[in-house]
Amino acid sequence: MKCESCNKKLATVHLTEIVDNEKKERHFCEDCAQNVTNHFPKAPSPSDILTSLINQVSPEIREMSKTTCPVCGLSYLEFRSQGRLGCPMDYNVFKKGLLPLIERMHGSSQHVGKVPANAGVEIIKKNELIQLRKELNEAVEKEDYEKAAELRDKIYELSGNVEDGD
């Protein structure tokens, strides 16, 4: 059988190509085969294989795997393998991936504790509001309506000039 590309030399390389579910036999001489296989897609690298393995384990990593912090240069995958973040900005950059992790670790993802004195009036008010709302829920659950009313007034007073949300 002659090479189907140059049609001169003997075909010694036999390839099976599958395109759109159709099998096709191809026959080349050694020289022509070299050219053809160079155009084949490359085999995945070990790191690609690893990434795809991780992807199967945790979907959050698949989404975040290409994210790298512009400030400290840490990639999300590096964080997942070392367990340590690189800079305060990472909490923003990796937020999507971190949220479920933080939820699992702490049972919550909203800080309600101490706020540094120099954090700015807005942040202090915002966190106070979050704490008050939490207390309000607890008061309602305990059917302590007097306390709930008191808390509701406080919330109303505070929230007048604070924008809510994240």
Add this chain to the structure above:
Amino acid sequence: MEIKDLSDKTGEWLRGTGKESDIVISSRIRLARNIAGFPFLSRSNLKQRKEIESLLRKTIVESDITKDISYVNLNNATPVDKLLLVERHLISKEHAEGEGDRGVAFGKSETISLMINEEDHLRVQVIRSGFELKNTWETTDEIDNILGESLNFAFSARFGYLTACPTNVGTGMRVSVMVHLPALGMTKHIEKVFNAVGKLGLVVRGLYGEGTKVSGDLYQISNQFALGKSEKEIISIIESVIPRITSYERMARKALVLESKDQLEDRVWRSYGMLKAARMITSEEILQLLSQVRMGVNIGLIDDIEMQTLNELFVLTLPGHLQKLQGCELDSTQRNIIRASYVRKRLDGL
């Protein structure tokens, strides 16, 4: 004060005073803080690390947090000195084993310790004798406020204080109460305590924190979550759990006295005899012996040892302390001999 002055005395938290001090050895609170504008330590270069260390050291030394503050540069401390500081709970194992510019500042009474460049830029630790979480928190909070006046801590409204490891984010707080539970250990009820504590989001650790072995029936009970609850809420959860554990331990002790008095007494007195007469004691064995004798004092069997002496011996007979006391490095056989002779001396032994 220098490290050599530490080896034959101990910090105030080993005095054996404070609430429930028959069972609760100490109450400890630590806060994790990082300075805004710097990467966390794993991403800091040598220059940044140095800058952080010097900024924090200067701020701490110049502040009036505590009198007689000492600073130890861990980068050029000897292995024995670092071991001694770990044994006294002034630094963590990770801090001792770390690299680069880092150090620890502590007051004379050793109640306060400020670790620079541990896992986070700053770890504030306050430790007191007995079950004293309220006082301990007040001091911790105050130090944090003083330092917060001149330092800008990394903080977000959503996640709170930002830390290198997301397990600490939020309050950055870990509360650890060290308890001595020999009777629960002997009667195998300790597993039940672990399970109950776990359901409340608390964890039980060994003597030297995360990943360390339990020895001498000493356990540390601490919070696992640091976010979503305020500092006071976290403290009150632990505050409500500890008295249940201590009364459980007391019940187990009573039951032992009632049901197997002879065996119990024999065990306690044998241990006391060993401490007073043995010529070689390993570090593992001494913790067991001290634990038995400590319980013997608590249930009124032994009345000629101060609780403080016993508490101190738990620390003073550790390898770093013995080597510092002796002024040279010792192999384990030498340590076992020195340990036994040191204990005999302290207990007026044979």
